[in-house]
Amino acid sequence: MPQFDPTWFVSQIFWLVLVFGALYWLMVKRALPKVSKALDARAERIQGDLDRAAKLQRDAEITAETYEAAIAKARDEAREAIRAAQVATVADLDARQDVLSKELAAQASAAEARIAEASKDAMASVREIAVGTAQAAAGHLIGGNVDEAKAASAVDGILNRQTTH
């Protein structure tokens, strides 16, 4: 068997060491760094893309949360505004009604005062006319002048009787 012929043992081992050594050197210095660079670059790219996707997802979730919060806040504010407006309207209405009723009450009492005044005036005029008429009538009846004071006291007496009636 040629395998056990020692003639070429030294040559085989010599060239094995030389060729294997050269191949090892070439692999370490040239070939393997290229492969690992290509693989690392791809792994990095994929990881980077995944990370970016995760970040975008997180961002989107945050945006959605912010949006939800803003919507909820706006809804609360609107509800509050409506409530405040209602309260303000009711208060305004009450106040205006108060003012109006006071005004009306004042006007009513003023009118009553005026009516009282007028009736008093009227009563006074009635008395004067009655006194005058009584004086003139009595003067005619008795033929002479009747004292005005007497006529006045007679009218007053009648008026008093009427008012006490």
Added chain:
Amino acid sequence: MAAAADGHGGGGGLDPLHQFEIYPILSINIGGYDVSFTNSSLWMVIAAVVAYLIISRGVGAGSLVPTRMQVVAETLYSTVANMVRDNVGDAGKKYFPFVFTLFMFVLFGNLLGMIPYSFTFTSHLAVTFAMAATIFVTITIIGIMRHGLHFFSLFFPAGAPLATAPILIPIEIISYLSRPVSLSVRLFANMMVGHTLLKVLGSFALMMGAAGILPLGLLVGITALEFLVAALQAYVFTILTCIYLHDAIHLH
């Protein structure tokens, strides 16, 4: 041997062992040693060049979307990288270039040997034993450097009863020392037997005339099997190196 006598190129006839003959291409003599550049050396160089080009040219510019050859280079790289990681662990990272070179060199030595009229340098025990012995010595030195004298606990598994030591230790030592032998003989024998079988079947096919179609059919099947063996033996050689390395680094 008769075949050896009638020269090299073309001759040899039907001698199935003729294909393993080594002949010098360029006679070189250094310090009294014959280190001629032989057909074996030539195929070592071719295997190394092909292995280098497949990785280096294959990766090319290292594009993000790999080209076909880049996939080949990257697959070879990750196969060996995973093998080293799975069998040796993270401590094996710095031995990866060596293991990878070993795998590529043996793989292409085996595969290129399948080319008719080529030479399979891995079918020579001198080559496989030189590799196995270098691996064995290197790994033993790595183990001793990492663990000092504690390395020798490899020969006596922890937890075994002390009484078993007189039997266990010699067995462990013999099994450890037989590693380079089994490693080299496995590769050499597989390659040699396969190539011899192909040659024998080929001779039958020639000799049997029209009936030679039967051994020819068998030859086709065995050729396919030999391609499997070529890749598998390179893988086995490499993975055993990884396992030995694991033992030296982690001590069981």
